[in-house]
Amino acid sequence: MSAAASRITASVDLDAPGRQLGYYRIPHSDDAMPYGHRGPIAVLAAGEGPTLLLTGGVHGDEYAGPVALMRLVHGLDLAALRGRVIVLPAVNAPAVRAAARCSPLDGGNMNRAFPGDPDGGPTAMIAHWIESRILPLCDAAIDFHSGGKASDYEPIVMLNREPPAVFERAMTLVRAFGVELVWLMGAMNDNRSVNAAAQRTGVPMFACELGGRGESNPAMNDIAWRGALGVMRAMGMLDDEPPLAAQHIRLVEVTHPRCNVVAPHGGLFDPLVELGCEVRAGQLAGWIRDPFEIERPPTAVHFEIDGHLAIRCSRGLVQGGEKLFGLVTDVLAD
């Protein structure tokens, strides 16, 4: 993969100090934008220090990240900054503009687009630019997600366990972020994700899932904003106040296919359990009720393993096979 081959160009100078607010140009010509689309980028830099990449809007209907990152873009006091923050608050800008998970330009899911392709569609072009040109500049990265319109997440951080040295560095940042649940991803991590791109480039990185339902939630926005500041303090990039005490964390994983409870058929989703609960195998989780077949009795859905409920479908009407609940289980000590 050639770094020089990217078709994306940015209006900001990644090496210059100060608060630069600009755009990267996506050379995708269509009827709406014949001379190309654009996405936002900010570079906040002052003095000597590390480089942190903050990304939101990888999926366009997830708001805690974009809201918090826009607070930082305009609110961060450069007099207290030592280092450089590269902010991409709407990575898949066409998807964010459409308030959609995937790009309306090419259907691309940005978290399944890495390492990308400089000659591909707009989603692949952006992914290639980030992996080949942006991530190599960075000492750490955080990718902010939420559940989108379809689901709701208890706040949770996700990171790769490998390689061990990078994992240990990332865990020091996770402890400064302030979220208790930490999902250690193993073989189930998709190698087309931002996490995978950071892993390939050797950048300590974690993603987070903060709420969802397609809403902008004040508590989730605050977790994202305070978390980013906490990580910057832990990296020695801010001297505005002392770092907070490290967050107690609970290491969890998703290793069993039965962590996910899926709808047996389409209909109305009638959930009985809320996020954050500990559930047991065999416990009644909810019902699927089919209003279009009114004589049909409701179908019970049950949890199949013991676990902690971290993900819940937030749709009222679901299809057969759709994920209704996601459980995480504690990582047992070796």
Ligand SMILES: [Zn+2]
């Ligand atoms: Zn997402």
